[in-house]
Amino acid sequence: MRNEKEVIELIEKNLSPLETEEKRAQNISVKFGPEDTIQALSFLKSKGYKQLSTISCVDWIDDNEFELVYHLYSYDDFINISVKTRIDREKAKFVTLKEVWPVAEFYERDIHDFFGVEFEGNDDLEELILENWNDIPPMRKDFDTRKFVNDEYEWRDYDGQKHTD
Amino acid sequence: MMNMNGGIMMDKNTQTEIFFGPNHPGVPGNYGIIYDFEGDTVTEAKPNAGHLHRGFEKLMEERIWIKNTALVPRICVEEPDINEMVYAMGYEAIGELEVPERAHYIRSIILELARLQGHIFSIGGNAAGIGQYTVMHWGTLTRDYILDIFEEITGGRVYHIYIRPGGVRQDISDKTFEKILDLMDDLEENRLPDLDKTLYENPNAQKRWKGTAVITAEEAMEMGATGPVLRGAGKAYDLRKMMPYAAYDKVDFEIPTRESGDAWARLKVVREEMTQSIKIIRQLINDIPDGPVKLDLGNALKYKIPEGDAYVKIESKRGEYGYYMVSDGSLKPYRVHVRGASNPLGLYGVTEYLPGTRVADVPVWAKSLGICPPEFDR
Numbered sequence: 001m002r003n004e005k006e007v008i009e010l011i012e013k014n015l016s017p018l019e020t021e022e023k024r025a026q027n028i029s030v031k032f033g034p035e036d037t038i039q040a041l042s043f044l045k046s047k048g049y050k051q052l053s054t055i056s057c058v059d060w061i062d063d064n065e066f067e068l069v070y071h072l073y074s075y076d077d078f079i080n081i082s083v084k085t086r087i088d089r090e091k092a093k094f095v096t097l098k099e100v101w102p103v104a105e106f107y108e109r110d111i112h113d114f115f116g117v118e119f120e121g122n123d124d125l126e127e128l129i130l131e132n133w134n135d136i137p138p139m140r141k142d143f144d145t146r147k148f149v150n151d152e153y154e155w156r157d158y159d160g161q162k163h164t165d
Numbered sequence: 166m167m168n169m170n171g172g173i174m175m176d177k178n179t180q181t182e183i184f185f186g187p188n189h190p191g192v193p194g195n196y197g198i199i200y201d202f203e204g205d206t207v208t209e210a211k212p213n214a215g216h217l218h219r220g221f222e223k224l225m226e227e228r229i230w231i232k233n234t235a236l237v238p239r240i241c242v243e244e245p246d247i248n249e250m251v252y253a254m255g256y257e258a259i260g261e262l263e264v265p266e267r268a269h270y271i272r273s274i275i276l277e278l279a280r281l282q283g284h285i286f287s288i289g290g291n292a293a294g295i296g297q298y299t300v301m302h303w304g305t306l307t308r309d310y311i312l313d314i315f316e317e318i319t320g321g322r323v324y325h326i327y328i329r330p331g332g333v334r335q336d337i338s339d340k341t342f343e344k345i346l347d348l349m350d351d352l353e354e355n356r357l358p359d360l361d362k363t364l365y366e367n368p369n370a371q372k373r374w375k376g377t378a379v380i381t382a383e384e385a386m387e388m389g390a391t392g393p394v395l396r397g398a399g400k401a402y403d404l405r406k407m408m409p410y411a412a413y414d415k416v417d418f419e420i421p422t423r424e425s426g427d428a429w430a431r432l433k434v435v436r437e438e439m440t441q442s443i444k445i446i447r448q449l450i451n452d453i454p455d456g457p458v459k460l461d462l463g464n465a466l467k468y469k470i471p472e473g474d475a476y477v478k479i480e481s482k483r484g485e486y487g488y489y490m491v492s493d494g495s496l497k498p499y500r501v502h503v504r505g506a507s508n509p510l511g512l513y514g515v516t517e518y519l520p521g522t523r524v525a526d527v528p529v530w531a532k533s534l535g536i537c538p539p540e541f542d543r
């Protein structure tokens with residue numbers, strides 16, 4: 001069983017992180033360049049970080065980047081690692097993690113639905129949650145929910161009361 | 166091809182595709198599984214999710230921090246309190262807030278009551294999946310007694326909006342604690358033994374559940390499925406012990422496990438966990454310290470925390486429930502990502518582990534693995 005410091009040491013010795021941070025007890029955050037991320041994730045898996053809890057995506061529209069966050073967990077160290085990487089927002093493309101964790105396939109499909117990120121090597125990126133969606137991906141920060149509703153649907157008047165926005 | 170009686174004639178080698186759902190197909194919520202079967206064995210399956218997509222994550226980005234406390238319990242019908250708790254924990258982790266001791270105890274009591282009502286409810290659902298409707302009706306009644314307690318404490322029966330950033334909404338009186346203890350006695354002496362007799366000693370239930378829907382510990386870990394799925398396969402793992410939160414490091418309880426990894430093992434684990442929950446609630450009520458139950462965070466409409474992010478997770482009744490929360494220092498969350506307990510099983514698990522199950526056991530498979538569609542549709 002390793003503690004937080006030892007895990008950070010292990011990462012810094014074997015991989016090339018851009019930044020490591022002990023966030024709070026049992027929680028570590030590590031940043032990698034996009035080219036190192038998949039290799040880092042499979043390295044961590046071989047060191048006991050067997051569980052991929054989920055993959056999160058954050059739209060940093062001001063930096064023109066998407067951040068992908070892989071949440072790993074070890075059943076031996078009881079430590080959570082958030083592995084972060086940033087990709088270009090205009091060319092939203094990354095590599096699939098399916099080969100390392102088969103379950104990632106569905107998390108990637110989810111991110112593809114909501115952010116429009118393509119994952120190279122994941123052939124099955126058809127719509128998972130959304131259906132017949134032809135607007136910009138809805139979780140992107142520039143998608144305006146209110147505008148979408150006004151454009152797509154007509155307001156109804158109830159009991160003679162006019163709708164006011 | 167139709168025969169004279171209007172039924173479908175099938176060659177025994179023909180594969181047939183079936184749309185299972187999306188009208189509550191033995192799982193809580195609208196969700197579909199599209200599967201092929203041969204004879205009466207499923208050969209291929211894929212999830213048909215999205216029927217309950219309500220856009221929670223987007224909605225949360227457009228609401229101030231306190232308003233979201235009323236939104237999060239709706240994410241999963243089965244686990245309202247769990248969602249409130251993870252949300253509050255995420256806020257406190259980013260803001261580096263330390264909650265008063267009494268609030269920790271009250272939160273744990275609420276979460277254990279929620280676990281009890283959820284387990285009773287889902288055992289009822291599991292029983293209904295194999296035709297044992299008595300257990301479901303009795304379970305609904307038992308759950309109602311716990312909901313009465315919730316109503317007294319929070320004013321709401323199913324959605325409580327009680328756990329909030331900085332603590333809980335209001336204190337619990339000693340009289341209510343007495344009522345909770347009385348209910349725990351009633352559960353232990355009358356209601357749970359009834360459950361044992363009607364369900365666990367029922368040969369029908371044993372036959373249907375033993376050997377059905379097997380997931381090994383290795384498979385569960387690889388896919389990220391925790392909770393009773395992992396414990397039913399022999400791994401003693403519980404976030405309440407491994408990453409203690411609220412007041413769980415102050416109480417003494419065991420992690421029940423079973424070896425076989427089938428539906429029966431999981432339901433036995435759930436039954437034993439209920440005994441442990443009762444034990445935890447008694448200890449918490451006995452040891453609860455005096456003091457404030459919430460931090461003074463100022464004007465609720467102007468809650469603000471510094472820039473930062475946190476992945477927080479707790480043990481729901483079906484395993485790890487996690488939120489990834491990002492704050493940009495403004496009045497609203499920048500991003501909240503919900504990781505439901507059944508995300509891996511409801512999506513990937515269906516394609517990988519449902520094939521091989523008999524058609525009549527598909528509801529047993531989905532129910533006993535705790536598939537909850539509203540949390541992955543969000």
